[in-house]
Amino acid sequence: MSRLERAPRVFAELGSTNTHCKAHLADLPDGAAVLALRQTAGRGRRGKSWADTADSGMALSFVLKGIELRQVAALPLCVGLAVSEALEEAAGCRTEIKWPNDLVVWGKKVCGILCEGVVGEETAAVCGVGVNLTQTAEDFARRQLPHGGSLLSECGVRLAPRELAVQVLAHCDRRIEQFFAQGLPSLLPAYRARSATLDRTVRVLWEGREAVGRAVDVGEDGSLLVEIGGRVVPVCSGEASVRGLYGYR
Numbered sequence: 001m002s003r004l005e006r007a008p009r010v011f012a013e014l015g016s017t018n019t020h021c022k023a024h025l026a027d028l029p030d031g032a033a034v035l036a037l038r039q040t041a042g043r044g045r046r047g048k049s050w051a052d053t054a055d056s057g058m059a060l061s062f063v064l065k066g067i068e069l070r071q072v073a074a075l076p077l078c079v080g081l082a083v084s085e086a087l088e089e090a091a092g093c094r095t096e097i098k099w100p101n102d103l104v105v106w107g108k109k110v111c112g113i114l115c116e117g118v119v120g121e122e123t124a125a126v127c128g129v130g131v132n133l134t135q136t137a138e139d140f141a142r143r144q145l146p147h148g149g150s151l152l153s154e155c156g157v158r159l160a161p162r163e164l165a166v167q168v169l170a171h172c173d174r175r176i177e178q179f180f181a182q183g184l185p186s187l188l189p190a191y192r193a194r195s196a197t198l199d200r201t202v203r204v205l206w207e208g209r210e211a212v213g214r215a216v217d218v219g220e221d222g223s224l225l226v227e228i229g230g231r232v233v234p235v236c237s238g239e240a241s242v243r244g245l246y247g248y249r
């Protein structure tokens with residue numbers, strides 16, 4: 001029995017699939033999935049925008065109801081792993097995971113994930129997945145996104161959003177079931193094996209301060225463990241921004 005809808009509800013245009021799911025949460029069942037063929041006000045992490053995906057990307061969100069708030073913090077890693085696996089299957093191209101859940105190929109970001117907790121009568125999460133499908137290097141250069149890439153520009157593969165969404169939902173379903181049954185620690189070996197961050201020198205920015213250290217592991221709660229000045233410090237994704245010094249943003 002699958003929890004996530006296998007065939008998403010398809011809209012020709014939405015502002016943001018995440019915003020749509022949050023606004024219609026009461027009417028959407030647990031596991032509902034929404035795909036927009038064009039997104040006019042896509043949202044990214046840390047209040048950033050996620051550019052229009054008309055004909056060039058996949059904008060997909062799904063709803064998880066009855067989730068505990070503490071689980072929402074670890075969910076992005078689970079979804080990042082699942083989408084990385086889905087892209088490998090669909091595009092035949094290995095994506096690495098930049099902690100917590102940006103997916104990169106050759107250091108270029110091809111997918112961003114935004115998981116948001118919603119507190120109401122019952123706690124829910126809305127997870128949004130944006131995949132760059134067909135943009136060219138020139139498109140990213142024009143938009144001043146030197147670290148942006150697409151599955152076409154980095155892997156040479158042209159995928160259609162509807163078909164990819166079905167594969168992404170199948171992989172998310174499997175990993176989310178594991179996440180709820182066995183917890184994040186059971187996913188960490190597979191997550192670590194795809195990490196673009198571990199064993200790298202990283203710059204951690206939080207509350208206006210900056211420190212350079214080495215990313216040594218991911219904790220059981222999903223925090224990044226960074227060795228700074230001989231001490232291992234857990235960094236939570238909600239609190240700090242982590243940038244790799246080499247190879248990726």
Ligand SMILES: O=C(O)CCCC[C@@H]1SC[C@@H]2NC(=O)N[C@@H]21
Binds near residue numbers: 017019
């Ligand atoms: O890298 C990021 O900052 C996260 C980007 C998440 C983009 C996706 S596209 C589908 C869903 N709807 C949104 O408005 N955002 C997410």
